[in-house]
Amino acid sequence: MKKRVLMGVLAAGMMMALPMTAQAYDIDELQVNIWDNNQLAGLQQIADEWSEESGVKVTINVVDWDNYWTLLEAGASGGQMPDVFWMHSNTAQMYMENDLIYPLDDFIAEDDAIDLANYYDGIVELYKSDGVQYALPKDHDTIALLYNKAIFDKYGVEYPTDDWSWDDVLAAATAITEAGKDDGVYGYALNTSNNQDGWYNIVYDYGGQIITEDHKGTTIGSDEGKAGMEMVRKILEVAAPQTTVAETGTDSLFQSGLVGMITQGSWMINSFYKAENSADYAWALIPYGDANGNGACDEGERWSCYNGLGWAASHQVADPAAAYSLISYFCAEKGQKEQAELGVTMAGMKGVSEEFANAFPGMDVSAFTKAETDAQLYFRPYTRNTTVWEDALQQAGAFLDPWQNPSDPDLMASACDAAQMIIEDAIANE
Amino acid sequence: MLKNMSPKEKTEAKWGLLFVAPTMIGLIVLNFYPIFNTIYQSFCKTGDFGKGNTFVGLANYSKVLAAPETWQSLWNTIKYALIEVPFGIVIALILAVLLNKKVAGRSVYRTIFFLPMVCAPAAVAMVWKWLYNTQFGLLNNVFHTKVAWISDPNIAWISIGVIGVWSIIGYNMVLFIGGLQEIPGDYYEAASIDGANGFRQFFSITVPLLSPTTFFIVQTRIIGALTVFDLMFMVMDKTNVALKKVQSIVYLFYQYAFTNGNKGYGATLVVVLLVFIMIVTFILQQVEKRVVYHN
Numbered sequence: 001m002k003k004r005v006l007m008g009v010l011a012a013g014m015m016m017a018l019p020m021t022a023q024a025y026d027i028d029e030l031q032v033n034i035w036d037n038n039q040l041a042g043l044q045q046i047a048d049e050w051s052e053e054s055g056v057k058v059t060i061n062v063v064d065w066d067n068y069w070t071l072l073e074a075g076a077s078g079g080q081m082p083d084v085f086w087m088h089s090n091t092a093q094m095y096m097e098n099d100l101i102y103p104l105d106d107f108i109a110e111d112d113a114i115d116l117a118n119y120y121d122g123i124v125e126l127y128k129s130d131g132v133q134y135a136l137p138k139d140h141d142t143i144a145l146l147y148n149k150a151i152f153d154k155y156g157v158e159y160p161t162d163d164w165s166w167d168d169v170l171a172a173a174t175a176i177t178e179a180g181k182d183d184g185v186y187g188y189a190l191n192t193s194n195n196q197d198g199w200y201n202i203v204y205d206y207g208g209q210i211i212t213e214d215h216k217g218t219t220i221g222s223d224e225g226k227a228g229m230e231m232v233r234k235i236l237e238v239a240a241p242q243t244t245v246a247e248t249g250t251d252s253l254f255q256s257g258l259v260g261m262i263t264q265g266s267w268m269i270n271s272f273y274k275a276e277n278s279a280d281y282a283w284a285l286i287p288y289g290d291a292n293g294n295g296a297c298d299e300g301e302r303w304s305c306y307n308g309l310g311w312a313a314s315h316q317v318a319d320p321a322a323a324y325s326l327i328s329y330f331c332a333e334k335g336q337k338e339q340a341e342l343g344v345t346m347a348g349m350k351g352v353s354e355e356f357a358n359a360f361p362g363m364d365v366s367a368f369t370k371a372e373t374d375a376q377l378y379f380r381p382y383t384r385n386t387t388v389w390e391d392a393l394q395q396a397g398a399f400l401d402p403w404q405n406p407s408d409p410d411l412m413a414s415a416c417d418a419a420q421m422i423i424e425d426a427i428a429n430e
Numbered sequence: 431m432l433k434n435m436s437p438k439e440k441t442e443a444k445w446g447l448l449f450v451a452p453t454m455i456g457l458i459v460l461n462f463y464p465i466f467n468t469i470y471q472s473f474c475k476t477g478d479f480g481k482g483n484t485f486v487g488l489a490n491y492s493k494v495l496a497a498p499e500t501w502q503s504l505w506n507t508i509k510y511a512l513i514e515v516p517f518g519i520v521i522a523l524i525l526a527v528l529l530n531k532k533v534a535g536r537s538v539y540r541t542i543f544f545l546p547m548v549c550a551p552a553a554v555a556m557v558w559k560w561l562y563n564t565q566f567g568l569l570n571n572v573f574h575t576k577v578a579w580i581s582d583p584n585i586a587w588i589s590i591g592v593i594g595v596w597s598i599i600g601y602n603m604v605l606f607i608g609g610l611q612e613i614p615g616d617y618y619e620a621a622s623i624d625g626a627n628g629f630r631q632f633f634s635i636t637v638p639l640l641s642p643t644t645f646f647i648v649q650t651r652i653i654g655a656l657t658v659f660d661l662m663f664m665v666m667d668k669t670n671v672a673l674k675k676v677q678s679i680v681y682l683f684y685q686y687a688f689t690n691g692n693k694g695y696g697a698t699l700v701v702v703l704l705v706f707i708m709i710v711t712f713i714l715q716q717v718e719k720r721v722v723y724h725n
Contacts, residue, residue, distance in 0.1 A: 193667075243564065246671065
């Protein structure tokens with residue numbers, strides 16, 4: 001609040017000092033909230049271009065993921081939301097149903113730069129409630145396998161290829177963990193919280209579904225779901241122990257050269273690209289699950305989760321036209337291409353992400369764009385209040401138990417049954 | 431009542447009310463209204479964003495009281511208090527007595543011990559989180575051990591308690607020094623003449639005459655410790671296996687009210703905590719009458 005007052009005073013001072021230029025909008029500044037610091041520089045650059053055209057300053061605030069939602073919800077209840085902000089599949093429905101996001105239909109209808117047919121369907125659908133479009137697709141993401149070449153070289157293990165199955169990952173992880181015992185190096189690392197970028201994909205490879213397509217149930221407790229989690233369990237047996245990944249984090253372990261392979265999403269490339277030893281890092285296509293055991297990747301055996309953020313405006317934004325203009329600038333072809341070129345993220349618009357593969361000179365990130373054609377994409381599992389079951393699955397009473405003790409197959413199977421119950425209960429209470 | 435007042439008294443009363451008004455308004459808006467609203471919410475199935483609350487009577491209470499995690503978290507909170515309060519007080523008292531004497535660099539030491547109080551709790555917790563880290567932590571590297579300080583359910587609650595003690599001794603110490611300076615020097619002089627040694631003086635003069643201060647610290651710290659949240663929240667990842675054995679009741683409240691968006695259930699948890707703190711405070715007040723030495 002203080003900051004706002006201060007900003008207001010500063011802005012007022014500036015306006016008095018400068019002659020008024022062509023000002024199309026009633027406001028001088030838009031407050032934008034995002035949660036990913038890696039994207040700040042690129043987005044600010046695009047926003048500044050819009051500011052030059054519109055004369056409205058854009059201030060982007062980064063709030064970390066956990067606090068972002070606490071803050072946004074408190075702001076929504078108390079009437080202090082940022083003007084423009086990111087929406088996510090976990091919570092979008094709740095915000096839309098309570099009319100806390102500004103409906104964009106009227107603006108979209110008059111805007112030549114936006115045609116919803118050009119965007120990924122899952123993302124457009126996600127931000128639609130009762131036929132009203134509340135947010136425009138900002139981006140989409142895919143998952144790939146990240147490996148440390150130095151570790152593979154040191155222990156004489158072949159690099160992962162785009163043809164690898166999870167069984168190949170398991171074999172390589174086993175070899176590295178055994179050879180690296182004295183150095184404290186593990187072949188793989190996976191936490192219960194690595195869901196979208198981790199074990200969700202393996203469940204889908206084996207035919208299970210975390211949330212069914214109608215968003216009303218799950219098949220995690222089915223034979224297919226259990227087969228997927230059994231594959232996860234085998235990898236966990238040779239992966240870094242759960243206490244280690246919980247304390248240090250899989251990304252930090254990987255960047256410390258203690259882990260050979262992890263899976264990660266395209267939104268995280270920047271943090272590995274800028275890392276000290278990034279020359280050792282390489283990406284491979286997300287592995288497939290050989291569910292039928294024929295040694296080849298068949299239809300339905302390679303899945304990559306995708307998610308797409310939405311650019312949304314607050315229902316009480318002072319100047320909706322200005323907020324929409326900024327959103328439209330981010331989401332129209334020019335902004336989307338720029339976003340991909342700058343390596344911020346892949347586009348929410350279809351067919352403009354090729355440039356993303358070239359955004360990181362010296363690092364081949366084509367595994368992410370390749371996933372769009374070679375893997376089947378499924379939208380990140382969500383229900384009305386996703387966090388309730390998503391958090392519960394990561395903790396004791398669900399998958400934290402087999403993660404602690406991966407040598408026991410029965411424990412993993414019973415955790416799948418527990419997960420089935422948790423999700424069904426959560427949906428029933430929504 | 432107003433009729434019996436003289437005009438002068440009336441004016442005084444008006445000014446009196448005017449002067450307490452800022453505090454009163456602050457208390458009502460920031461404390462009383464939220465308290466009653468929280469109690470009201472604990473009887474509701476709350477809707478999203480504070481809209482659409484439906485009255486459900488005692489349903490939240492029966493759920494909260496029947497959940498083992500409520501009692502586990504309450505027990506975790508008590509365990510934390512059992513470390514923070516006694517150790518925080520004993521260590522602070524010893525330091526206060528030592529630093530109340532004329533030692534070289536006294537104010538430097540006082541500043542050093544008080545410093546943790548000035549640091550943001552979140553920053554403190556982040557530093558300790560890495561000190562405790564099993565793989566890269568300073569503790570394990572210095573002692574060449576491989577202890578999972580914050581992941582072993584048997585140790586984690588002590589590790590968290592240690593951070594609490596470390597953070598609070600400076601504050602307790604300053605209060606104790608204040609109390610010590612209230613004790614007249616004559617008593618110690620007389621005791622020396624009678625041949626009492628330092629220990630005897632400490633237990634026969636310092637401890638009883640300091641008891642009002644001690645009691646004040648005990649009472650405020652117990653309440654403070656029972657509402658602990660930030661240490662667990664910052665130090666332990668939510669996939670930490672020891673979390674369920676360490677998380678405090680306020681942590682559980684945060685999880686339900688803010689992460690899961692179930693305000694009614696969260697409100698019920700804090701009302702349960704409020705009742706618990708009231709009982710503890712009541713017992714402490716009874717104890718005060720017997721134990722504390724008043725001049």
